[in-house]
Amino acid sequence: MKRVKLIVAYDGTNYHGWQVQPNGVTIEGMLNHSLTELTGESVVVTGASRTDAGVHSLGNVAVFDTNTKIPAEKISFALNQRLPEDIVVQGSCEVPIDFHPRRCASRKTYVYKILNRTFPMPIYRHDTYFTYRKMDIENMQKAAQYVVGEHDFKSFCSVHAQVDSTVRTIENITITKEQDLIQIYVTGNGFLYHMVRILAGTLMQVGMGEKQPKDMRKILAACDRTAAGPTAPAHGLTMVGISYF
Amino acid sequence: MKRVKLIVAYDGTNYHGWQVQPNGVTIEGMLNHSLTELTGESVVVTGASRTDAGVHSLGNVAVFDTNTKIPAEKISFALNQRLPEDIVVQGSCEVPIDFHPRRCASRKTYVYKILNRTFPMPIYRHDTYFTYRKMDIENMQKAAQYVVGEHDFKSFCSVHAQVDSTVRTIENITITKEQDLIQIYVTGNGFLYHMVRILAGTLMQVGMGEKQPKDMRKILAACDRTAAGPTAPAHGLTMVGISYF
Numbered sequence: 001m002k003r004v005k006l007i008v009a010y011d012g013t014n015y016h017g018w019q020v021q022p023n024g025v026t027i028e029g030m031l032n033h034s035l036t037e038l039t040g041e042s043v044v045v046t047g048a049s050r051t052d053a054g055v056h057s058l059g060n061v062a063v064f065d066t067n068t069k070i071p072a073e074k075i076s077f078a079l080n081q082r083l084p085e086d087i088v089v090q091g092s093c094e095v096p097i098d099f100h101p102r103r104c105a106s107r108k109t110y111v112y113k114i115l116n117r118t119f120p121m122p123i124y125r126h127d128t129y130f131t132y133r134k135m136d137i138e139n140m141q142k143a144a145q146y147v148v149g150e151h152d153f154k155s156f157c158s159v160h161a162q163v164d165s166t167v168r169t170i171e172n173i174t175i176t177k178e179q180d181l182i183q184i185y186v187t188g189n190g191f192l193y194h195m196v197r198i199l200a201g202t203l204m205q206v207g208m209g210e211k212q213p214k215d216m217r218k219i220l221a222a223c224d225r226t227a228a229g230p231t232a233p234a235h236g237l238t239m240v241g242i243s244y245f
Numbered sequence: 246m247k248r249v250k251l252i253v254a255y256d257g258t259n260y261h262g263w264q265v266q267p268n269g270v271t272i273e274g275m276l277n278h279s280l281t282e283l284t285g286e287s288v289v290v291t292g293a294s295r296t297d298a299g300v301h302s303l304g305n306v307a308v309f310d311t312n313t314k315i316p317a318e319k320i321s322f323a324l325n326q327r328l329p330e331d332i333v334v335q336g337s338c339e340v341p342i343d344f345h346p347r348r349c350a351s352r353k354t355y356v357y358k359i360l361n362r363t364f365p366m367p368i369y370r371h372d373t374y375f376t377y378r379k380m381d382i383e384n385m386q387k388a389a390q391y392v393v394g395e396h397d398f399k400s401f402c403s404v405h406a407q408v409d410s411t412v413r414t415i416e417n418i419t420i421t422k423e424q425d426l427i428q429i430y431v432t433g434n435g436f437l438y439h440m441v442r443i444l445a446g447t448l449m450q451v452g453m454g455e456k457q458p459k460d461m462r463k464i465l466a467a468c469d470r471t472a473a474g475p476t477a478p479a480h481g482l483t484m485v486g487i488s489y490f
Contacts, residue, residue: 011367054367076364086367122256122331123301123483127368230396237367 001065003097004072005029006045006059006079007090013126013235014086017053022175027051031035031062034082038075039068048101048242049108052194055236056127059090059241061101073098101242107171109187109240112200112232121154129179129200129236135207137177143206144173144184147199154223156202158231159170161193166223168192175203182207185240194231202229248342249317251276251290252335253305253323258480259331262298263305272296272332276307276383279327284313285393293346293487294353294376297439299479301372304335304486306346306356335386346487349377352416354485357445357477362425368418375424380452382422388451389418389429391461398437399468401447403476411468413437420448427452430485439476443454449476 006029016024020032022158028047033042048061066245070078072094078088115121116135124130147156147170154166170188177183184203186196202219205211219227253276261269265277273292280288292320293306315323317339324334360373361380369375392398392415399411415433422428429448431441447464450456456474464472 009364009367011370058366058368080364085365085370088365088367090366119254119325119335120330121303121335122254122333123372125302125330126371127258131396202428 001067001097001098002072003063003065003095004075004077004092005095005099005101006062006064006092008047008057008062009088009090010057010060011086011126012051012054013054015053017055017061017197018047018050020222024053027060028062030083030087034079035064035066035103037082038078039066039070041066041068044201046101048106049239051237052197052234055237055239060239061242063095063099063101065097099244104170105245106242107187107189107245108191108242109185110191110196111238111240112184112186112196112236113238114182114184114200114204116177116178121180124181126235127238129233131204133208135182135204136209137175137182137207139158139209139213140182140184140203140207141175141215142213143177143203143211146213148173149219151220152223153195153220155219155225155228156195156198157192158194158198159225163192167190170194197232197234197237198225198228198230200232200236204232205229246312246342247317247339248308248310248344249320249337250344250346251307251309251321251337252486253292253302253307254333254335255302256331256371257296257299259302261300262300263292263295269298272305273307275328275332279324280309280311280327282327282331283323284311284315286311286313287378291346292426293351294485296482297442298478300482300484301480302388302484305484306487308340308346310342311381335410344489350434350490352432352434352490353436353487355432355436355441356483356485357429357431357441357481358483359427359429359445359481360425361427366425369401369426371480372483374478376449378453380427380449381454382420382452383475384454384458385427385429385448385452386420387458388448388456389420390459392465393418393460396465396467397468398440400464400470400473401440401443402437402470403443404470408437411437413440442477442479442482443470443473443475445477445481449477450482
């Protein structure tokens with residue numbers, strides 16, 4: 001028995017998110033199906049980031065246990081032959097049998113992309129959130145600095161989340177603007193349910209002048225979901241990658 | 246009667262190209278249909294670049310004649326309400342009644358995008374051509390300089406094209422590489438059928454070492470389609486925009 005780690009990229013447009021569910025096709029479901037076919041074993045993967053419906057990934061992580069004779073490094077190639085073109089495994093390798101993609105300490109990076117112009121641009125519609133509302137990037141950058149560090153992010157957590165603690169550490173937020181494209185990169189040791197999307201929705205309110213950068217301090221202190229901005233739409237969010245310590 | 250110019254952006258993935266045809270949905274067909282609904286007149290647009298099936302656009306140009314009372318500048322907004330999300334008009338304005346998007350002197354820019362890495366990346370699959378073959382960008386740049394200027398581009402023209410002259414002027418070719426993305430920008434006063442895709446296919450052969458940069462001179466001189474490389478796949482091509490003198 002060996003444990004194999006997969007780096008999984010996908011276009012989330014046509015999926016009901018990562019996690020297997022009774023109705024709807026999911027990324028996890030497709031991986032389980034293709035790995036079961038490939039290995040002849042009943043495979044169930046464990047994912048690192050259970051992304052919502054419509055969220056994309058350049059490098060989510062999943063593991064599974066197998067007795068297959070296929071070398072771990074070759075599994076990515078064999079698996080891609082069986083997966084649809086909107087899910088592509090970027091690499092596979094053996095990991096220690098006790099490696100767990102959520103429980104092991106890691107650094108995750110997400111990017112929220114905003115297309116900010118007069119009209120939407122069709123070829124970017126699947127992975128950017130469009131708004132014609134002018135954004136003040138400098139104010140968004142100032143606001144972002146208030147949430148960097150260890151904080152109780154209860155205000156930035158969906159009320160439907162079931163967690164023991166809402167304390168997390170954001171290591172870094174970088175907001176760039178190149179032509180019409182604003183990108184919010186967020187790196188941290190873990191994220192609450194909807195946390196990146198609520199952060200993005202709140203930073204956009206700051207960008208539009210509906211909130212001031214210093215309001216972020218009050219929002220954090222409130223520990224109340226209604227203090228923060230709206231949950232930004234899923235399709236603007238992409239999981240960039242995960243590194244383990 | 247007035248003539249109205251439209252700047253048209255689209256994701257070509259789900260269309261049988263620009264030009265109306267008996268079987269299959271086209272960009273031109275969608276514009277005709279939506280403009281006919283909007284104006285109550287039987288509208289037929291004339292396009293600048295009749296892009297192939299799968300080719301995208303950030304700024305193709307089309308004109309149509311109308312007696313509508315809707316101000317020319319407002320037509321873009323009204324039309325976008327009726328168009329699907331993969332076609333978005335970026336602007337509209339009145340032009341002189343004798344303005345013709347193909348016959349008037351113009352400068353057109355296209356970009357051919359190549360994703361050059363070990364594995365495909367799903368979110369980029371619709372508008373980039375994927376290859377894992379390593380590309381030598383410097384050689385591609387050297388090769389491109391041979392075709393800049395006025396030349397007989399018969400070798401870079403589909404044998405199915407029906408044209409009087411195959412002489413065209415390429416003003417500029419810029420090839421950039423940023424991370425895994427190679428972009429070939431081509432600007433000229435007009436392009437033959439499949440010309441940008443054959444240029445891209447030939448430059449990729451140079452990038453892979455199958456041809457040398459100096460071979461471009463021989464290919465041009467041959468005036469023979471079989472001397473050039475393959476026609477690169479349509480989905481990697483995007484019409485960037487057109488400026489009129």
